[in-house]
Amino acid sequence: MSERTAPRTAPLRARAEIDLAALRANVRALRAHAPGAALMAVVKSEAYGHGAVPCARAAVAAGADWLGTATPEEALALRAAGLPGRIMCWLWTPGGPWREAIEADVDVSVSGMWALREVTAAARRADRPARVQLKADTGLGRGGCQPGEDWAELVREALRAEADGLLRVTGLWSHFACADEPGHPSIAAQLGSFREMVAYAEEQGVRPEVRHIANSPATLTLPESHFDLVRTGIATYGISPSPELGTPADFGLRPVMTLSASLALVKHVPGGHGVSYGHRYVTPGETTLGLVPLGYADGIPRHASSAGPVLVEGKWRTIAGRVAMDQFVVDLGGDEPPPGAEAVLFGPGDRGEPTAEDWAQAAGTIAYEIVTRIGTRVPRVYVNDEEDG
Known part of the structure; x- marks a missing residue:
């Protein structure tokens, strides 16, 4: 066993011990639950309180293909720490560090036209194409582009920017609302909506590297949702996304x-x-x-x-x-x-x-x-x- 922490001169008042062997084992177990898909280990919010950089390194060592963050600052911190490979971030606000993310080869999520305009402007300044993933709102009602005319416009303008060499549409994605509630009718409805929105984008000429909607509960219980990539957040840290779905041990996971x-x-x-x-x-x-x-x-x-x-x-x-x-x-x-x-x-x-x-x-x-x-x-x-x- 090895241990790393800040130097100290007195016993610790309290400690949160993070077992990186457990985290690596969890990543391997989750890959086994979705053998046909790549795996994104989500390390947002300091890896759900566990520490983003050490956990990201452990996840990559165990075979995680992607790392996921909410904010661009989180993604840039991973790059600054030397984390290689694909990193995606999805929670943007106007005026965000688009150029920095482009230059760091971070995949950025775009849910609407304001974001597409900002990322293409940043790509011009950076003189290199942005890696962009278009997010569809399939029913969560949070981030993501609405189906219908809004989605058609976003796809059309993204393809135009791609033709101009300003971006590459690397992904199409969405997020479940109730995957942690087995049998909830919204699950099938969202899957259907996602398939339709993906099909439309691909008919228009989008050629994504990855299509993804599965979070931790969907990774564990909905194989039909796995597509090209699964995004595992809380399950990476050995916690069941819902007691109704099972205990960590039921899924071969161990709390970290x-x-x-x-x-x-x-x-x-x-x-x-x-x-x-x-x-x-x-x-x-x-x-x-x-x-x-x-x-x-x-x-x-x-x-x-x-x-x-x-x-x-x-x-x-x-x-x-x-x-x-x-x-x-x-x-x-x-x-x-x-x-x-x-x-x-x-x-x-x-x-x-x-x-x-x-x-x-x-x-x-x-x-x-x-x-x-x-x-x-x-x-x-x-x-x-x-x-x-």
């Missing part, structure tokens, strides 16, 4: 992040003792309390007050009272672990610890949010960063 902290204080208190702001928890009898030095400033959801699970010395504890900005309390029930003892908030579950999904249930949210929101005050510690053998 383990979040833990060192107890800052253990103390005896009498019964009837109020705990944390608002005294929403009052000790039912004489007990011991443990102070965990993580709070909502670190990404611990305040909605998990009086509900979030923590493993301390082999036992599940529950947050006692409200989560504060920097800390929360667990009732240890009279047990007396020493200060500095490990409190594990979530991990793969191997040691009986809670998982990110357990925290999602406690906070009334999704596991995506649990891992992504862990803040920068929590150091990422990378283990198993070298390939086995």
